[in-house]
Amino acid sequence: MTRTEYKAAIGIFYKSMLLFFVVLGAVFLVYPFMQDVGGADMLLRILGVTFIFCGLFLVIFARVTYIFSDEGLSINGMIGATMLNEEYLNDVVPYRSMTEIRETKDMAYSAGFTSDALRIYYIKKNKRKDSFVIGPVDKEEFIEELERRTGLKVKRL
Numbered sequence: 001m002t003r004t005e006y007k008a009a010i011g012i013f014y015k016s017m018l019l020f021f022v023v024l025g026a027v028f029l030v031y032p033f034m035q036d037v038g039g040a041d042m043l044l045r046i047l048g049v050t051f052i053f054c055g056l057f058l059v060i061f062a063r064v065t066y067i068f069s070d071e072g073l074s075i076n077g078m079i080g081a082t083m084l085n086e087e088y089l090n091d092v093v094p095y096r097s098m099t100e101i102r103e104t105k106d107m108a109y110s111a112g113f114t115s116d117a118l119r120i121y122y123i124k125k126n127k128r129k130d131s132f133v134i135g136p137v138d139k140e141e142f143i144e145e146l147e148r149r150t151g152l153k154v155k156r157l
Contacts, residue, residue, distance in 0.1 A: 004145060006136040008064035008077070011114035018058045025051030066136055068145055072097075073120075075134065095150045097122045099129070101143075102155040106133060118143070118154065 028048030032041035064077030072092035100121040114135035121131045136142040143154050 004068040006066045006138060006142050009114040009135040009137045010062055014062065018055050021051045021055035025055060066134055068149060093122055098150050098152060099123060101146060101152050103157045104133060
C-alpha cells in the first residue's frame with residue numbers, strides 16, 4: 001500500500017476564534033493612532049500584538065495532517081500530538097490495534113474543533129482501551145481508506 005495524507009478540517013468555532021483574535025488585535029493596534037488615549041496607548045499596542053500573536057498561534061496549530069502508511073495511522077501537527085496518548089506521540093497507531101470507528105459530533109477533542117468527526121477506539125501498548133477524535137477535510141474518502149486498511153466499518157450517526 002502507499003502513503004496517503006489527509007488534512008484536518010477546521011470547524012466554525014476555530015475559525016471564529018481566529019477571526020476574533022485578529023480583529024481585536026487590529027483594533028487595539030490601530031485605536032491609539034486614531035484617538036488620544038493618554039498613557040494607555042502602549043498598553044493597547046501590547047494587547048494588540050498579543051491578540052494577533054494568539055491568532056497566528058491558532059493558524060500554526062491548525063496545520064494537522066493524518067497520514068496512512070503501511071504500519072498504521074499517524075497524526076502530524078501540534079494539536080495532533082496532544083490528541084494521542086504519549087506512547088504514540090512520534091509513532092503510528094497500528095491498524096490492528098484499532099477496535100471501533102464511530103462518527104461523532106463531539107468537537108471538543110478534534111484537531112480543528114470540527115463537529116463532523118470520527119472517534120477511533122484502539123488498544124494501547126499497555127492493553128488499555130483509549131480513543132481519539134479526528135476530523136479530516138475529505139471525510140468520505142478518508143473513511144473509505146480507513147475501512148480498507150483496518151477492515152472495520154464506520155458506525156454512522
